[in-house]
Amino acid sequence: MVRENPAALLARLIPGQSFALTGGTVIHDDGSQSASDIIVGTDGRITVVEPFLDTGSCGACIDISGMLVSPGFVDAHQHLDKTGVLRFTPNPSGTLQGAREAFAKYARTAGPDDIHKRATRTIGRCLSRGTTAIRSHINVDKDAGFHGIETLAAIRDAEKHHITLQLVAFMTPHPGQDFEWLGNNIDGAVALADAVGGTPAVSEDPPRYLDILFSAAVKSGKPVDLHLDEHLNAGVHLIDAALDRVERFGMQGRTVFSHVSVLSALPRREFQRIAERLDKLNVGVVTLPAANLYLQGRDYEMLPPRGLTRVAELHRAGITIATASDNIQDPFVPTGSGDMLEIARWTLLAGHLRGDELSAAHSMITTAPARLMGLGKDYGFRPGARADFVITDCIDSDTLIAGGPDRAFVLSNGRLVSQSTTQNIRLKEDA
Numbered sequence: 001m002v003r004e005n006p007a008a009l010l011a012r013l014i015p016g017q018s019f020a021l022t023g024g025t026v027i028h029d030d031g032s033q034s035a036s037d038i039i040v041g042t043d044g045r046i047t048v049v050e051p052f053l054d055t056g057s058c059g060a061c062i063d064i065s066g067m068l069v070s071p072g073f074v075d076a077h078q079h080l081d082k083t084g085v086l087r088f089t090p091n092p093s094g095t096l097q098g099a100r101e102a103f104a105k106y107a108r109t110a111g112p113d114d115i116h117k118r119a120t121r122t123i124g125r126c127l128s129r130g131t132t133a134i135r136s137h138i139n140v141d142k143d144a145g146f147h148g149i150e151t152l153a154a155i156r157d158a159e160k161h162h163i164t165l166q167l168v169a170f171m172t173p174h175p176g177q178d179f180e181w182l183g184n185n186i187d188g189a190v191a192l193a194d195a196v197g198g199t200p201a202v203s204e205d206p207p208r209y210l211d212i213l214f215s216a217a218v219k220s221g222k223p224v225d226l227h228l229d230e231h232l233n234a235g236v237h238l239i240d241a242a243l244d245r246v247e248r249f250g251m252q253g254r255t256v257f258s259h260v261s262v263l264s265a266l267p268r269r270e271f272q273r274i275a276e277r278l279d280k281l282n283v284g285v286v287t288l289p290a291a292n293l294y295l296q297g298r299d300y301e302m303l304p305p306r307g308l309t310r311v312a313e314l315h316r317a318g319i320t321i322a323t324a325s326d327n328i329q330d331p332f333v334p335t336g337s338g339d340m341l342e343i344a345r346w347t348l349l350a351g352h353l354r355g356d357e358l359s360a361a362h363s364m365i366t367t368a369p370a371r372l373m374g375l376g377k378d379y380g381f382r383p384g385a386r387a388d389f390v391i392t393d394c395i396d397s398d399t400l401i402a403g404g405p406d407r408a409f410v411l412s413n414g415r416l417v418s419q420s421t422t423q424n425i426r427l428k429e430d431a
């Protein structure tokens with residue numbers, strides 16, 4: 001019997017119809033992989049995942065034998081208010097400070113329609129490449145005002161059936177930061193967001209700034225996600241200052257440090273001391289290889305550093321570490337397609353993971369960011385979780401990371417949202 005094309009069957013699914021995917025190899029939370037059938041209910045959530053299920057009562061049964069089913073990719077750190085502004089924001093120095101200044105200038109005139117158009121375009125591209133959840137930092141400051149956070153909050157709520165969006169109120173400091181403005185506006189911004197964020201290293205008074213951010217988090221009951229020490233100056237790091245506040249404000253397990261590039265500039269013994277504190281206080285890390293490779297180390301005359309944090313050592317120390325896109329086509333990172341497999345490969349190469357750690361790179365775009373975003377039981381292969389899958393023709397997670405698929409289907413909330421195929425067309429030899 002000829003097996004009907006799964007693409008055609010997936011495309012014919014009626015919204016709200018239950019269905020079964022049978023015979024695929026599922027990548028479980030712990031990285032193990034085994035053949036399992038999946039039943040998706042009428043609400044777009046998983047009903048059951050087990051081998052050899054009786055799928056007779058399902059509205060449709062789709063045989064995906066020989067295919068690999070990954071949970072949807074999770075991009076734990078983007079900037080959807082900045083995406084796509086590259087051509088309007090020249091950054092001749094190519095530095096982080098140059099990018100900040102270029103965007104601050106643009107943000108003064110960026111209206112809601114402009115932000116909406118750029119953000120939805122990038123969200124669509126990410127979804128089509130398998131990303132089913134994004135956490136985005138959104139500038140809230142005297143330049144950007146509330147345009148970004150209000151626009152993205154509306155998109156988050158309107159698109160919740162298509163993609164899981166979390167917003168971080170990114171209370172951006174500038175030289176001469178107005179702490180009164182910050183104090184008057186942070187609660188309003190956090191109310192629209194899902195987490196509290198900021199960049200302590202740029203603040204003129206980091207301890208005061210950190211206290212304001214953590215206080216707002218406790219007051220709102222929302223987690224903290226900091227851009228922490230996105231630089232390589234070992235003499236001025238703020239990791240301990242931030243960890244002290246995690247402890248004092250009781251934010252253990254609810255705090256993420258993004259970047260932490262400076263860890264690579266510290267002696268190993270000092271890194272080990274900090275890693276023990278991260279572990280003890282249950283603080284996770286997000287590495288952003290695209291931004292670090294592009295922006296860091298530009299003042300080195302020779303052998304510029306990678307600029308990433310100690311990716312492999314954090315992973316091996318048992319710290320939850322995710323990798324993410326950061327900026328997509330703006331003055332901070334001029335490139336970016338929303339493809340998390342691309343980001344995973346850069347992380348593996350620039351972060352010095354080994355060839356036997358390809359599955360770690362897969363966890364860094366799936367289970368690790370899901371944990372850091374607190375997606376909980378909504379994520380992964382368990383009853384009740386959203387049916388967010390990337391189904392490919394790869395044989396396992398190693399081949400998915402190493403080379404990617406020739407054929408892929410993306411399901412979000414139980415609906416097919418994209419399919420792609422690379423066709424190998426053989427040229428006819430001249431007779």
Ligand SMILES: [Zn+2]
Pocket residue numbers: 077078079137227258326327
């Ligand atoms: Zn960022």
